[in-house]
Structure formats: structure tokens, C-alpha cells
Amino acid sequence: NDKVQSLSYAHHTRQLISCGADGGIVVWNMDVERQETPEWLDSDSCQKCDQPFFWNFKQMWDSKKIGLRQHHCRKCGKAVCGKCSSKRSSIPLMGFEFEVRVCDSCHESITDEERAPTATFHDSKHNIVHVHFDATRGWLLTSGTDKVIKLWDMTPVVS
Structure with missing residues (x-):
């Protein structure tokens, strides 16, 4: 690895x-036959919980919250925070034989069959x-x- x-x-x-x-x-x-990986989406805030990323000063100021680091779900491509992408999974049919970051909702949707190496x-x-x-x-x-x-x-x- x-x-x-x-x-x-x-x-x-x-x-x-x-x-x-x-x-x-x-x-x-x-x-x-592998699936193409999704393009990573751009966003100034988490596309799951709407918390601002650290460069989004306006939303941080308005919501009085410290910005978070941006990550990307390897299955859906959404821009997510660490809290909303706390899980990891292998997705061999997308070329990820080793565990990679996925958002929590995608993690729930990945079947054992999809995790088969x-x-x-x-x-x-x-x-x-x-x-x-x-x-x-x-x-x-x-x-x-x-x-x-x-x-x-x-x-x-x-x-």
C-alpha cells in the first residue's frame, strides 16, 4: 500500500x-470492468452538513464557526468535512483496492459484494x-x- x-x-x-x-x-x-471515478466537486462548505470550509470567511463569520478542512468522497465526489466523511472503505470496482475516504452515506450504501477484492x-x-x-x-x-x-x-x- x-x-x-x-x-x-x-x-x-x-x-x-x-x-x-x-x-x-x-x-x-x-x-x-471498472467504473470511472467521479469528478471532485467544488464547494465552499460541506455538501452534507453545510459547515464552512476554512477559506469561506463570510460563512464562518456569519455562522460564528471555525472553518473545516475539505475532503472528497471517492465514491460520489462530493466535497465534505471530516465529520461527514469519517469512514473508509475499499471500492475495488472503482480501482480502490485499499480503503479510501468516503462520506458516511456512501459508506452505508457500499455492499460487501462491492468491497470484494x-x-x-x-x-x-x-x-x-x-x-x-x-x-x-x-x-x-x-x-x-x-x-x-x-x-x-x-x-x-x-x-
Whole structure:
């Protein structure tokens, strides 16, 4: 869930392999039909509770309230405050395999089926900087910041 360092694509299975600085190896199923993420909406106040954001001096003065930080719901795109977006959820069909901020009403609407992962996650136990996938053998070669080269049999995962 850290910064992606290297990518490799398995053409024969239509899977993308990403490796991160945290040692994570993620195998993405590219056949899954994903939804486009919404555009983030602009607003001077929370689109759920109408509390002003910190740059909205007029509304802060009129309501005698301190402004809040603006966040965006990754599911609906609305501009919301922290109180109205206190939940996090994965939304794999939108490309969010890891939990992201969502507004409370969207969190309630996301089903367990919608949270089902479309990728598999593996721990390499070293910080990967480069990866190469040999599709003919099903081998994944990783090299890390620890100067260790590892060879993985990926046939159980990429097939």
C-alpha cells in the first residue's frame, strides 16, 4: 500500500503485477470492468452538513464557526468535512483496492459484494525496486533496496 516501484504485465492472463517500496506484490485482474471515478466537486462548505470550509470567511463569520478542512468522497465526489466523511472503505470496482475516504452515506450504501477484492496481495518481505516477469516459466524476479534478488514461482497466482 506504499509507493509503487515497478510494474510488469502478464499478457497471456491479462494481469498486472505491481511491486511496492513496502514489499507488497499486488496482482491485478485487468479483465474486471471498472467504473470511472467521479469528478471532485467544488464547494465552499460541506455538501452534507453545510459547515464552512476554512477559506469561506463570510460563512464562518456569519455562522460564528471555525472553518473545516475539505475532503472528497471517492465514491460520489462530493466535497465534505471530516465529520461527514469519517469512514473508509475499499471500492475495488472503482480501482480502490485499499480503503479510501468516503462520506458516511456512501459508506452505508457500499455492499460487501462491492468491497470484494479484484486483486490478490502478497508480501515479498523486502523493499522492491525492480521487477521482471517471465511469462513462459511463470517466474517473477524482484530486486530490492536490500541488494537481494528473489525469484518467485508465480504459477499458482498468475495462471
